[in-house]
Amino acid sequence: MAENEVRSVAELVKLCEAGAHVVACGFLGDEAVFATGEGEIAFVSGKKVGAHPNGGILEAICDGGRMITCGDDGRVVATDAEGRTEILAEVKGKWIDHVALGPDGMIAWSAGKTAYVKTKKGERSLDVATTVGGLAFAPKGFRLAVAHYNGVSLWFPNSDAKPDVLEWKGSHLGVLWSVDGKFLITTMQEPAMHGWRLADNKHMRMSGYPMRVRSMSFSHDGKLLATSGAESIILWPFGTKDGPMGKDPGMLAPAREGSRVTCVACHPEKEAVAVGYSDGMVMMARISDAAEILIRGPEGGEVTALAWRKDGAALAYGTDEGKAGVLNP
């Protein structure tokens, strides 16, 4: 579709200065918030909360009630809609690189080679052989996937059993469970993803990317996995028991020349994907007919965060230059 045919809703966006690299965004109640590299939670209303004073936020995740952040100050902090902060965990003298939220509000984090989980019995930890690349809770049950070099450890924190290890050579970074919990997918240091069908540990290689994949998001029904890392959104089919094995991915919302997809977020109810690019452009694309709606023009900065409000009526974005905005605030 030619550019002049794309409908723009940029005038419906409320702009916001997050002040620093936006690591993640989300909604606390109805209000959009942005977690920044300078340790702050910036509310779209202009309020800023120093969640990690003198520190930087490395990763953040939001459940609608709390923005959970981890930082180079060795802390995991929760910030609520009123701007109150609470230190949930602390590892002295270390960076806390990753944080994950479980289905019942459970929290996991990692520092170096150790993954931690807060359980009813207290804190439990798991040491793996190399630095943890990413964490993700299974959609059901109390099980944590810990990505590392040469594979992923699947750990039941409430059990003393040794974790199951899914092996695949290379450095595994991001990790994600499919919506039905039947597949586990990792992003790798190489421009590729790897996956396992957990029923039989069968491997799935998802490669062909020009760049490292940094963002992935399942559609609300779990049938498609959208990823960054290419000139378009890449959509892997997960609708059958074989997942994407032996199938080609779909492509959606091509970038302008010289730009790449850096961030994706599937709509929580509809067949649509929000997409951010390395030139700062933000769009929404409908999967059925590839129709596109422009949310932010290619105004510079790289889009580093995207999040839908739970009801799907509002969308927040942020860039590495600290620019942020909310569609339909």
Next chain:
Amino acid sequence: MSDKIPVTVLTGYFGAGKTTLLNRILSEPHGKKYAVIVNEFGEIGIDNDLIVGADEEVFEMNNGCVCCTVRGDLIRIIDGLLKRKGKFDGILVETTGLADPAPVAQTFFVDETVSGKTSLDAVVTVVDAKWLNDRLKDAPEAKNQIAFADVIVLNKTDLVTPDELKDVELRIRAINPFAKIHKTSRSAVALDDVLSQGAFDLDRILAIEPHFLEGGHHHHDEDVQSFSFSADAPLDAKTFFAWIDNVSQIQGPNILRAKGILSFKDDPQRYVMQGVHMMFEGDHQRDWREDEKRESRIVFIGRDLNQKALQEGFEACIAK
């Protein structure tokens, strides 16, 4: 290239004086702030909220290249630091005494975020004048660290006689004739000689050791050699890139470092490139100045390099 954050890698065998140099860099009033990636937290005596401990995790890349190893921890730490850019002007990476510099250097080529937002300014190797000759016999790491260096801080010169110093310098030159050598005691080198070097900028190296670049010069170390070739006539870009790609595939595992400044036919700009093992990168640097000689020069440091093949290959790149 200029808005990239410069990274200085500090190597050197145990006890050579790395930490002393690092502490000096951090305490001197140079008006710059550095994020520092270290291995031993306790040894840094300076308050700095951007000191990060690293684990030296060396990973192989799944790209079919056996020598392609990177420092996974560096990628992760630099990714994190980049979220706070503006807080610092440069990054210093200290390696352990036994570290092979190749994975560190390759990290700055392989990872797209790291290579897109930072640039390897220089590999600075601190060398102990008193003990180097012994280390070269028993520690292959020490030799690699010298071969990789852009700048060598020849330290503890007060502990050796002038003749011994001369001998050590010749040993270093035999391994790496292209690095700048600064003789010091107690790591008291001027910081301008260590920081903001621009490893790409061969000009200063040439100014110091011009005779090393007189066609096919060759020094003798037991196993590390260096060669340099030059051409007055412009090169054919297409032929050159095909050749260097081939060189990286065939001789890459043996190439420790390579650098070049190149003049291509019908191209008003200087092209600079550097390589580590099988990885090469390059870019246009600036227009050739009216008053400078348009000359192409390329240097290789490595083990068991085929000099004849390199020289003939390079000469075949001269535009017809």
